[in-house]
Amino acid sequence: MNSQALLILGSQANQEYVEALAKIGFVPEVWGSVRHSLDKVRRRRLSGVVVDRKFTHADVLEFILNVRDINRTIPVVVIGSGKNKRIEGKINKQDRTVVLSESDRGQELAKELAHAIGGDESENV
Numbered sequence: 001m002n003s004q005a006l007l008i009l010g011s012q013a014n015q016e017y018v019e020a021l022a023k024i025g026f027v028p029e030v031w032g033s034v035r036h037s038l039d040k041v042r043r044r045r046l047s048g049v050v051v052d053r054k055f056t057h058a059d060v061l062e063f064i065l066n067v068r069d070i071n072r073t074i075p076v077v078v079i080g081s082g083k084n085k086r087i088e089g090k091i092n093k094q095d096r097t098v099v100l101s102e103s104d105r106g107q108e109l110a111k112e113l114a115h116a117i118g119g120d121e122s123e124n125v
Contacts, residue, residue, distance in 0.1 A: 004025060004026050004027065004047035005026075005027045005029060005044055005045065005046045005047060006021060006026040006027060006028045006029070006046065006047050006048050006049075006050060007028075007029050007031065007037055007041065007044075007046050007048075007049045007050065008028050008029065008030045008049075008050045008051075008052060009031060009032075009034065009037045009049065009050065009051045009052065009058060009063065010030060010032065010050075010051070010052030010053075010054070010055035010056045011030075011055050011056065017109045017113070018030065020109070020110030021110045021113060021114070023110075024114055026047065026117075028050075032055075032056070034063055034066075037063075038063075038066050038070065041067055041070045041071060042070050046074060047075070047117055047118075048074060048075040048076065048077060048113075048116075048117035048118075049067055049074060049075070049076045049077070050076075050077045050113060051063060051064075051076065051077070051078045051079065052079045052080070053079060053080035053081070053082065053102075054079070054080055054102060060078060060082065060087075060091060061087050061090055061091050064076050064078075064091060064094050064097060065094075068094065068095075072095070072096075073096060074096065075096050075097075075098070075116060075117045075118065076094070076096060076097045076098070077097075077100060077113055077116045077117065078091060078097065078098070078099045078100070079101075079102055079109070080100075080101070080102040081099065081101065081102075098116040100112050100116065
């Protein structure tokens with residue numbers, strides 16, 4: 001896989017899976033600010049966007065809708081689940097959006113992320 005930029009929204013994203021994603025060819029960029037993250041989506045060619053709920057206080061649905069206004073085709077991966085089932089239902093119905101359960105093992109999560117984003121070399125982790 002060629003290096004592919006991957007934006008991660010989360011102020012202190014789990015370093016273990018950031019490193020695991022880098023090992024399989026992604027170039028993870030971690031941003032804590034929704035505004036700066038959306039600016040990156042506007043200005044950069046990204047392979048995908050990851051929202052790490054454990055490390056952000058952002059309104060995930062609103063963020064996804066803003067990403068969709070900028071780029072309808074970019075994959076969005078949400079790590080972790082929220083408490084509001086109605087909002088979760090709306091998130092799950094968004095095109096090209098995948099919700100993954102939180103995992104303590106970065107290597108396994110990196111494989112799931114690569115698969116969700118379309119990386120086909122995830123088994124090399």
